[in-house]
Amino acid sequence: MDLLSDHLVRARATGAVFARTVAEPPWGLRLGGSIQLSVHTVVRGRGYLWLDTPGSTVELIPGSVTLVRGGENHYIGHEPGAACLEPEEFRARHAHMGPADNPRATVFLCGAYRFSGDVGAGLLDALPQFMTLSSADDDPLREVITMLSRELVRTEPAQQLVLDRLLDLLLVLAIRSEFRRSATAPRWYRAAADPRLGVGLQAMHENVAHPWTVPELAELSGLSRAAFARVFREALGQAPMQYLTEFRMTLARDNLRAGDLSLAQIADTVGYSSPFAFAAAFRRHHGEPPGTWRQRERMTASTRLLTTHPGS
Incomplete structure (x- = not known):
């Protein structure tokens, strides 16, 4: 895909x-x-x-x-x-x-x-x-x-x-x-068309839970580790592992909002070895544990619904 x-x-x-x-x-x-x-x-x-x-x-x-x-x-x-x-x-x-x-x-x-x-x-x-x-x-x-x-x-x-x-x-x-x-298309869209980056980017998106490393992604892309890291940063404005973490956190937030998966299942889905490792990474990224974040989002969604449909 x-x-x-x-x-x-x-x-x-x-x-x-x-x-x-x-x-x-x-x-x-x-x-x-x-x-x-x-x-x-x-x-x-x-x-x-x-x-x-x-x-x-x-x-x-x-x-x-x-x-x-x-x-x-x-x-x-x-x-x-x-x-x-x-x-x-x-x-x-x-x-x-x-x-x-x-x-x-x-x-x-x-x-x-x-x-x-x-x-x-x-x-x-x-x-x-x-x-x-x-x-x-x-x-x-x-x-x-x-x-x-x-x-x-x-x-x-x-x-x-x-x-x-x-x-x-x-x-x-x-x-x-x-x-x-468009000259303002997302960086990931333009980078995906770059033969030096497309394979690595697609691999991260197709299997976000895999414990990717820069040398592994560089090998898939046919570049040296240093060359892949440099080209990646130039195209996407961040290091490969930073991009992967950002993408994992984006998916984690969407899963937390949806409420279909437990914290353990979300951790496994986005590539963390345990709920504790996931919670620690999420706290570093967002300043609060994933469970607290999810509760706050649910309260915000409920308030928004009541405001939009006061008679419901």
Whole structure:
């Protein structure tokens, strides 16, 4: 498994179609900044997307996809600055229109993604606030958009399942395209393409519990110990063992939040010989034992849930 696949799997990205809409002017939809990642594509017609930030308007046209990272509210409408409704009110107002009812109508899809833990947060942080991708004729992204377009203009059995899978493909292709062209792509993504580092990095990610050493990683990479350590630090900004420890701690935090594994199981999963060795390493890294950290995270999550849903 390559490093991008590894991060996406560990981030446990889950997607859902929350708006498949035909809307005739005037129309507008407000989407909250709590949505971690939104995906928008127009099948027919056109629309506009903008943030609260001045000068952030982009046009949505067939054949393009726009991704919006959470943090700021964003808006979609028939024209920039259009009056926008909340999702429930918007869906109710436009629920009964079919694609053929009005040739002036816009047909579009909005998808929402959630990411789990610190691995997911790292992926999101590497993306710009929003990005629009227009596919070239030979780009697989174009094929996925075409399939989405065809699926959205008719009602078929198992359609929700098809749309979910196409959105998954769309997300992966969009992130891959953005990282490939971006000067601010994560260091691990760029380093994975370096033949001097790719094998060693992949080995660490595939078997994080292995007691890796720099000489062992250097041998896998076909370099001397000193050369591997130097190239690694230049590419990733830290020593190989520091990178491995950071990655182990990231996975440990995600496992602690999930609550599915005991401390002994987490220790074994992330490469420590015993719960005591893991607890000592975690305390050095975070200033408190893993059990205390997990309790605090659970209390924070409960408080956040009560604040968001006070009646629950």
